[in-house]
Each structure stands twice: as C-alpha cells, then as structure tokens.
Amino acid sequence: MEDLKIVYYPSPILRNKSKNIETFNDKLQEFIDKMIDAMYKYDGIGLAAPQVGENIRLFVMDPNEGEPFVYINPEIIWMSEEKVKYEEGCLSLPGIYAKVERPAEIKIKALSREGEVIEQHLKELAARVFQHEYDHLNGILFIDRISQLDKFLIKSKLKKLEKEYNKQNR
Ligand code: NI
Numbered sequence: 001m002e003d004l005k006i007v008y009y010p011s012p013i014l015r016n017k018s019k020n021i022e023t024f025n026d027k028l029q030e031f032i033d034k035m036i037d038a039m040y041k042y043d044g045i046g047l048a049a050p051q052v053g054e055n056i057r058l059f060v061m062d063p064n065e066g067e068p069f070v071y072i073n074p075e076i077i078w079m080s081e082e083k084v085k086y087e088e089g090c091l092s093l094p095g096i097y098a099k100v101e102r103p104a105e106i107k108i109k110a111l112s113r114e115g116e117v118i119e120q121h122l123k124e125l126a127a128r129v130f131q132h133e134y135d136h137l138n139g140i141l142f143i144d145r146i147s148q149l150d151k152f153l154i155k156s157k158l159k160k161l162e163k164e165y166n167k168q169n170r
Helices: 026-041 124-137 148-168
Strands: 046-048 058-061 069-079 083-088 098-103 106-111 117-122
Touching (some): 058 124, 117 124
Antiparallel strands (some): 046 058, 069 106
C-alpha cells in the first residue's frame, strides 16, 4: 500500500456519507497504521478516512499528543447542554481557521481496531476533535458550522483552495 495522500477541499469525497466497516482484516489494520502515520506526518491531531480518500467510518486522533486513538463506526450517544467555542482547523482545508461552537462533553460508542466495543466520556480537546472527525464521516466540514461573519472572512481563502483543486483535477 502506498503512502496516503490528503484529500483537499472541495473534493466531493469529503461530502459523501461514509459506510460502516464490517470486516476487520489485515488490509484494514494496514490502512489504520497508514492513517496514524499520515496524521503525525501532516502534524494533525485527528484524521478521518474520507480525508485520505476512503468513505468508510473510521478516524484516528491524538488530541493530547500522547497516543493515537482509533474509532470505527463511532456514535455520539450523549452531548452536554453546555457548549463551547474553540478555533478549529482541518488538514483538508489548509490555512483556514475559525471558531466552532460544539457541546463541551460527549459520550461515545465505537469499535476499536480489533472490533471491540469502546465507550468513553470525552471532554475538552478530545470531545472537540472527536466531534470534528465524526462530522467528516457524515460529509460535514467545520466551515459548515461557523458564523456568517467568519464565513465571509474566509471566503477568499476558500476560493483559492477551489482554484487550486480545479487546477489539480482538470
Ligand atoms: Ni478535518
């Protein structure tokens, strides 16, 4: 398997709803390792499979720069009423940052890379990154969740990415 390449905005791959993973074979394990490598290589704290071209429900994250976590077929089963605003960025949208309001805490359910059930209560940056990556699996980008003013402020940067993408994919 070759090294993974980042899929950039506005690729339609980023807008698809990803499919559940049902087979936990060696190919999947190899793909997960490549995703973890790519996350560190590109200096990300999270990376979702659609961002490397696969519309499958899987992401990796390392919000506290300690160890990589792998989530397969994740679900958010509870969200706190308390919300917090925090600046986000995305490897698929280089150079773009904006504040996004999200629930401060969540409870999640997912499968590990071995296919075992994981249940966690996430707070702070872990809750934030989980929600950002989870959105990727549903074709949602953080720029979909920002204020009208911020949308206006990043407009020219988005246009630049669109131009670049069209050049690469002509
Ligand atoms: Ni992202």
